[in-house]
Amino acid sequence: MSTAKHAAKKIAVLGILTGLSLAAFIIESLLPPLFIPGAKAGIANVFSFAALIIYSPAEAFAVVAVKSLLGAVYAGNLSSMLYSFTGGAVSMAISSVLIYFVYPKISVLAVSVAAAVTHNVTQNLVFVFITGSFLMFANLPYLALLGVLSGAAVGALTLLIFKAVPQNIFENLLNKSSNTNKLK
Secondary structure, eight states: OOHHHHHHHHHHHHHHHHHHHHHHHHHHHHSOOSSSTTOOOOTTHHHHHHHHHHSOHHHHHHHHHHHHHHHHHHHTOHHHHHHHHHHHHHHHHHHHHIIIIITTSSOHHHHHHHHHHHHHHHHHHHHHHHHOOGGGGGGHHHHHHHHHHHHHHHHHHHHHHHHHSOHHHHHHHHTSSOGGGGGO
16 A cells, blocks of 8 residues: 555544544533543543554544544533643553553553543643642542543443454554554
8 A cells, every 4th residue: 555545544544533532522521520520431532542552642642632622612611622631641641651661561451540540630630730729639539530440441442442343454454464463
């Protein structure tokens, strides 16, 4: 396959992952928070996590950035962009380090849990920094627990996708032997 066709295929796949992430983000924004104001399950992160596994941190970061920007615009809550983007960027950095330097010593599920806890803590720190409300640190244990639960769900859904979709689909996406076979 030519370089131009490969680049076009990659952009198309990233567009699909971003669109799915954005759709999940918008649907979650319509649901009531989970126990703590603003807390969501984070199912949209399945698609940025998949981009990390299929491609690289740069592509996964692009999915996070576009989802955060468009999600804030479509949901009509521009302040959510700051929380979504910072939490997503920091958690994607943690995921990248763990996937590329520690995996398979720890599982994909553990990477997802670490990312989700990091995401929640980062968002809480941003809120405290912006508002100066140090009382919000009292939510950290609950946000960490919610991160463990949502990270496990995101990790399990991501693994389910990679187990359910035939390996040759991923090989065609990459036009080479897929790195996703390690998840099988």
